[in-house]
Amino acid sequence: MNAHMLEHGGAALPGIAADALDTCARCGFCKTGCPTYPFGGGFETYSPRAKVFFLKEYYEGRATLSPEWVDRLYRCTTCERCQTVCQTEIPLIHLWEKIRSEIVEQGLGPMPAHKKIRDFAAQFGNPYGESADKQAQWLLPEHKPVDEADILIFGGCTASYKMPSMLQSGVTVLTRLDIPYAYAGGAETCCASPLLRTGQIAAAENCISCNLDLFAQKKARYIVTPCGGCSKTLKYDYPAFARKLGKTFDATVMHFSEVYAQLIREGRLKPSIFTPKKVTFHDPCHLGRSQGLFAEPREILAAIPGVKLVEMPRNREESRCCGAGGGVKANYPQMAAAIAADRLREAEETGAEMLVTMCPFCQGSFAQAIQESGSGMQLSGLDALLLASLPEQA
Ligand code: SF4
Ligand code: SF4
Incomplete structure (x- = not known):
């Protein structure tokens, strides 16, 4: 394979070596930990190994994105287990997300439920179709966010609308320790994790752009969130989008587990x-x-x-x-x-x-x-x- 082939669709694969797919040893280690493969009726096409083989065929022009392959490529939780065990260190997660973005670009995807997430995110700013008025409803009477502080709480859609106890616990801890925090309830947009993971890059970029503006306005040094998906996306995806959009993003992102562990180490908790x-x-x-x-x-x-x-x-x-x-x-x-x-x-x-x-x-x-x-x-x-x-x- 050459670099030209990895620029399929006119978009290079960022951070992926041109010969990445050539290094697959067909060992099948990636199958052993994959959570979705066992639910594919034993068919090899549900395995990450087969998907790597398909991608090589596709990028070299010998295979097309049939509806069956599109389905297989969406039967992946992006759990990263395959990437951890891959003996030739193929950046599989980049490949899974990249091919999904190509599927979307070509109008062959995403899956119906993912389109609904995109439409809700565009209309309501969250994937659940909830009114932004409800975003801050998890705040308890004792919680006292300030306008500007070193810490900005990023609630995230799932915690804010579906599982507020996670947010309430974290913010209660900060409140009890008299650690000031800001919160922009009602103005947060979806972090874009569900859009990025399903290949909906343009929709993701809109959400990220809104949040980058919000973060700049709040001038926070730390952005703290209770959600693993939000913290992963803010840490690893936002810097690249900020560069692309010409916006500033220099806050340190922390998951609440990092905050709790630090406070325990310092003897404050x-x-x-x-x-x-x-x-x-x-x-x-x-x-x-x-x-x-x-x-x-x-x-x-x-x-x-x-x-x-x-x-x-x-x-x-x-x-x-x-x-x-x-x-x-x-x-x-x-x-x-x-x-x-x-x-x-x-x-x-x-x-x-x-x-x-x-x-x-x-x-x-x-x-x-x-x-x-x-x-x-x-x-x-x-x-x-x-x-x-x-x-x-x-
Ligand atoms: S990232 Fe996808 S392909 Fe890899 S182990 Fe997880 S579910 Fe399977
Ligand atoms: S673990 Fe890596 S090298 Fe082995 S089959 Fe899977 S993708 Fe190929």
């Missing part, structure tokens, strides 16, 4: 209420593999007196996806539910009484899996568990 729980922790893909935040959640758990952590066999880099990412839950809800049920079984096999995670998507997926299976497993966000262990003054 002292969990002291005894919490006798045997728990297992699910590493959200976009928190762990994407951002390397494996130690922070475990530091927080270790700081809560009484909590005993039992790991699932697949943890940290090897963690199994919950099934929700990459637009899979939106368009392939049955497959997503089966993946979550599979992961829930792993959690149950540890003997833990509580499954803890720290991502609104993972938490929503497991809540559904627990309800549908009748499992007795308790479920908690790490934020809520931490907050319950803190005395009222800290």
